[in-house]
Amino acid sequence: MSKLAIHIGGGDASALLARLQPPAGRGERIDRPGFSIAADGAVRTLRAGSCTLLVSGTPLPEPPACPAHWREAAGAFAERDGIHVLVLLDEAAGRLVIATDFLGLQPLYWSRGPDGLRLCSDTKAFPAAAPDPAAWGGFLALGTTLGDRTLTEGVTRVPAASVVVIDLATAAVVETRRWWRLERPARDASAAEVAAAFDDSMDRAVAAARHPHTLLLSGGFDARLMACALTRRGVPVEAVVVSHADENFDADGRYAQAMARRLGIPCRFVRPDPDFFSSPAFLDYLFASDGEVPGMGLFITQVGQFVPPGRTVWDGLLPDKALKPAADGPGGFAGFVAAKVRPWGAPVWEAACAVFGRDLARAMWEGFEADLRAEIAQDRDDAAGVAAFVLRNRGRNRIAPNPFKVFQRAAQPLTPGMTRAFIEATLPLPAERKAGGQLYFDLFRAVMPEALSVPIASGDTLVRPHALSVEYYLWANLIRAGRFVRRRPRLMRLMGLKGRLPAFRRSAWLDAPALWGAPDPLLAGPAFAALRDGRTVSPAAQQVLFYWQTWRWLHRGELRDKLGVAGGGVEAEAV
Numbered sequence: 001m002s003k004l005a006i007h008i009g010g011g012d013a014s015a016l017l018a019r020l021q022p023p024a025g026r027g028e029r030i031d032r033p034g035f036s037i038a039a040d041g042a043v044r045t046l047r048a049g050s051c052t053l054l055v056s057g058t059p060l061p062e063p064p065a066c067p068a069h070w071r072e073a074a075g076a077f078a079e080r081d082g083i084h085v086l087v088l089l090d091e092a093a094g095r096l097v098i099a100t101d102f103l104g105l106q107p108l109y110w111s112r113g114p115d116g117l118r119l120c121s122d123t124k125a126f127p128a129a130a131p132d133p134a135a136w137g138g139f140l141a142l143g144t145t146l147g148d149r150t151l152t153e154g155v156t157r158v159p160a161a162s163v164v165v166i167d168l169a170t171a172a173v174v175e176t177r178r179w180w181r182l183e184r185p186a187r188d189a190s191a192a193e194v195a196a197a198f199d200d201s202m203d204r205a206v207a208a209a210r211h212p213h214t215l216l217l218s219g220g221f222d223a224r225l226m227a228c229a230l231t232r233r234g235v236p237v238e239a240v241v242v243s244h245a246d247e248n249f250d251a252d253g254r255y256a257q258a259m260a261r262r263l264g265i266p267c268r269f270v271r272p273d274p275d276f277f278s279s280p281a282f283l284d285y286l287f288a289s290d291g292e293v294p295g296m297g298l299f300i301t302q303v304g305q306f307v308p309p310g311r312t313v314w315d316g317l318l319p320d321k322a323l324k325p326a327a328d329g330p331g332g333f334a335g336f337v338a339a340k341v342r343p344w345g346a347p348v349w350e351a352a353c354a355v356f357g358r359d360l361a362r363a364m365w366e367g368f369e370a371d372l373r374a375e376i377a378q379d380r381d382d383a384a385g386v387a388a389f390v391l392r393n394r395g396r397n398r399i400a401p402n403p404f405k406v407f408q409r410a411a412q413p414l415t416p417g418m419t420r421a422f423i424e425a426t427l428p429l430p431a432e433r434k435a436g437g438q439l440y441f442d443l444f445r446a447v448m449p450e451a452l453s454v455p456i457a458s459g460d461t462l463v464r465p466h467a468l469s470v471e472y473y474l475w476a477n478l479i480r481a482g483r484f485v486r487r488r489p490r491l492m493r494l495m496g497l498k499g500r501l502p503a504f505r506r507s508a509w510l511d512a513p514a515l516w517g518a519p520d521p522l523l524a525g526p527a528f529a530a531l532r533d534g535r536t537v538s539p540a541a542q543q544v545l546f547y548w549q550t551w552r553w554l555h556r557g558e559l560r561d562k563l564g565v566a567g568g569g570v571e572a573e574a575v
Helices: 013-018 070-076 133-141 191-207 221-232 248-263 280-288 299-306 317-323 333-340 347-356 358-376 383-399 401-409 420-426 431-447 449-453 470-486 489-494 526-532 539-556
Strands: 004-008 029-032 035-039 044-048 051-060 081-090 095-100 109-113 116-120 162-167 173-178 213-216 237-242 267-272 312-314 412-414 456-458 461-463 570-574
Touching (some): 013 116, 051 070, 191 221, 191 431, 221 248, 221 317, 237 299, 280 299, 280 401, 317 420, 333 383, 383 401, 526 539
Antiparallel strands (some): 051 081
16 A cells, blocks of 8 residues: 555554555554654665664665665655655654655645644545635646645645655754756757657666566557567566447457557456446545545546556556647647636536535635646746646646555556656657657657557547558448447437447436435535435536535545445456
8 A cells, every 4th residue: 555644743643544444564653752653564664773764655766775864864865766755764863854756646645733743645544624625626627636735625745856854843844845846958859869768767667666567458558658668678467458348349448458469468358347436446446546536437447446456557647648748739728728627607617506505616716716827837838838737737636646546555556757857858848749649659660669560549539550550440430330320319229229338327326315414514505405305406516516525424434334335346357
């Protein structure tokens, strides 16, 4: 799990960690007058004299030894690649040093209260006193919180690329240093330089693997990049392919299987239960992700249940955010905001007004607007600025929880590109260099031409690997025919297809009486009263209410008590 809990000013770190159960083996416990530290068995521990070093995640390289003094740690922890949190306790000096990775992807949150400072790897360890309206505004408008905010008021992420020094006697932060920021290079990186940065990041990640390798293989660009890179390095790897039968006749899963056969990778093909969103596995996802991700109905939320325990699991988070354009077209933030932000008055905000009442919903929107302006102001108004914004916000707060919270419960997640050199070479590149998968094709042609032997499924779009790909043209025509039929309900009925095509079923928990069973002064809109009276409300309002209540129950430790189990399962076959 790689979980940490710290309480400076009190002794309940073990109690904080207990809220994140089940534990990953017996871990570190340090209880002293005035502070306590607890870690699960996946956190590595090193010692030197009065100092103890805790390592969560995967730093590149792994610290070879525990620093002998907190000042040494404050210098040594900076300038390190990888995804990690490092904590150095210097008992003799009364100092605690915390270092976050250069992108801040390894989770660590903190909150200050009357009894001192608490830090933990998950937000659900902190009792939910109140919601953060601006964070909820981002959750509704953009599908993600912005900056260091979480959905819980007073609980924020420890800033990225930072070294923080804390006085154990007073719980005061006595020093904070930001040790890395993305800077624009003097010139754009060449294709050869991008390939070299990718290879270096891949070599360093492979060297840091602590377990046998599993690849979450899809038909897309990132999974193929990882598959070819691993096989070219002679790394023994097994693949898990999750069927995406509800989209494009499962081109995603079929292309993944075809690529596994071409590369000689053993492959397990799994089919998710159509009732996943009413299953115990979805509750597990909500628990692991802290309820901070609006995952209802999303394919990606199902993947975590298939991550095999005790493995090193490869995920394509960083190539995806660095090698693809952050938004369509070459423009800056105006186009991005128009395309991605749900404005006030959109259906989700009508639903928010129905659930919370207009006053609280408006406060959420206005808080989000202020945060959005502040985040945009950090970047240039061009495609590279949008890319930096997306990685820093959506990448960190919505996408990264999948590998670094959900997968990390049972496995060591790795992603290519978790070095500053790779991000600095790729993220600032202009959108036209990335459009249509061009950067991926540059890498494929330069160092792994076998990647171009099978068509690519990028989202719901098929990508032709080369001009003579017969397989691509056959699939493209099949999908066009399928879309033609789907748009004509009468034709579907005549063909006997109505209700028989693969699809995920609506969650039974959207109708759970527990959602509206207890009064809540913050649920001041008409939807709550309507549901209590047995009247119907919009599907969007039901989803907003579901996210709100499950977030509350997670922080109170009541999620599984409130929601019953409605089934769920998986079929698997070897390929």
